[in-house]
Amino acid sequence: MAQIELHDVCLSYFTLKQETEAIRDINMSIAAGEFISIVGPSGCGKSTMLSLISGMYKPTKGTVLIDGQQVSGTSPKVGYMLQHDHLFEWRDILSNLLVGAEIRKMDLRQAERKAMELMERYGLGGFAHHSPAQLSGGMRQRVALIRTLVTEPDILLLDEPFSALDYQTRLTLADEIFSIIKDQGKTAILVTHDISEAISMADRVxxxxxxxxxxxxxxxxxxxxxxxxSPWKKREASRYNDYFNHIWRELEGHVVTAG
Ligand SMILES: Nc1ncnc2c1ncn2[C@@H]1O[C@H](COP(=O)(O)OP(=O)(O)OP(=O)(O)O)[C@@H](O)[C@H]1O
Ligand SMILES: [Mg+2]
Known part of the structure; x- marks a missing residue:
């Protein structure tokens, strides 16, 4: 059974001045454990798609289902990771990792155990009482991912999580985040402007x-x-350039005709 389903989903934003039709008649189905990348021209509605799946927005028309149930608000099944890590500078790393658990009123002792275990496992052991300012950009994004994992979601939504980082860090972190997501057996949806990143990480783009x-x-x-x-190694595969060229040309078409 599909874990995430969108049926004829439309979303328009209404402001006092205007209506913006962001997405129209989206149908898709994602299986548990799949890694999906979404690319598209700027402002086309990629973040909107994630907001609909997270339950933060309701479709104007159509339905979003998770595990066969209609999404009607945010749910602990879905975790969100954004471009900026939004770590609280006045809290140490461990206490940052517990923010989601606090909001969800989870058992904090259990959440702390989970946070310590994840830090140890994913290269942040020994940093529990450091402040965010003492960490590099890549480490901070790893903290942001682990913070999401502490609440044990089944689905991870990643909205341009690497775009604020320098190229070198971006490549390394993509490999690290990919292996964490696979190790944890999560379903992931990644929004990115980077075609190479989209191809190298996903089962479907x-x-x-x-x-x-x-x-x-x-x-x-x-x-x-x-x-x-790993995503890095996949970039060397022989078919990689074919995918890149096809997607590049297709996106170029969308941008050129966007007017
Ligand atoms: N809260 C909102 N109210 C009104 N319009 C909005 C709102 N959020 C997004 N929009 C508009 O809806 C459209 C889609 O926005 P969205 O943020 O989903 O695009 P995106 O593909 O993520 O863009 P980007 O690549 O720049 O991140 C845009 O035209 C945007 O201006
Ligand atoms: Mg966006």
Whole structure:
């Protein structure tokens, strides 16, 4: 059974001055454990898609289902990771990791145990009582991911999580985040402007058109024949350039006609 389903989903934003039709008639189905990347022109509605899946926004028309149930608000099943890490500078790392658990009124002793275990496992052991300012940009984003994992969601929504980082850090962190997500067996949806990143991390890449946005194509990415290559290694696979060129051309078309 599909874990996430969107059926004829439309969303328009209404302000006093105007109506903005962001997305129109989106249909898609995502299986548990799948990694999906979404690319599309700026302002087409990628973040809107994530907001709909997270339950922060309600579709103007259509339905969003998670595990067969209609989404009607935010849920602990879904975790969100954003471009900026939003760590609280006055809290140490451990206490930052517990923010989500506090908001959700979870058992804090259990959450702390989980946070310590995740820090140890994913290269942040020994940093529990450091302040965010003492960490590099890449480490801070790892903290942001672990903070999301502490609340044990099944689905992770990643909205341009690497875009504020320098290129080198971005490549390393993509590998690290990918291996954490696979290790934890989560379903992930990544929004990115970086086509290489989209291809190297995903099982499928969805290309969205300009607004009102629809899914214009879906690319099934087959680069490692199930051998579990890292995103970095997948960039060296022979078919990688074909995917890149196809998606590049398609996006160029959307941008050129966007007017
Ligand atoms: N809260 C809001 N109220 C009104 N309009 C909005 C709101 N949020 C987004 N929009 C508009 O809806 C459209 C889609 O926005 P969205 O943020 O989903 O695009 P995006 O693809 O994530 O863009 P980017 O690539 O720049 O991150 C844009 O035209 C945007 O201006
Ligand atoms: Mg966005």
């Amino acid at each position: 969805l290309v969205m058109s300009k607004r009102p946005s629809t899914i214009s194509s879906v690319y099934k990415i087959e680069l490692d024949e199930g051998t579990g290559l």
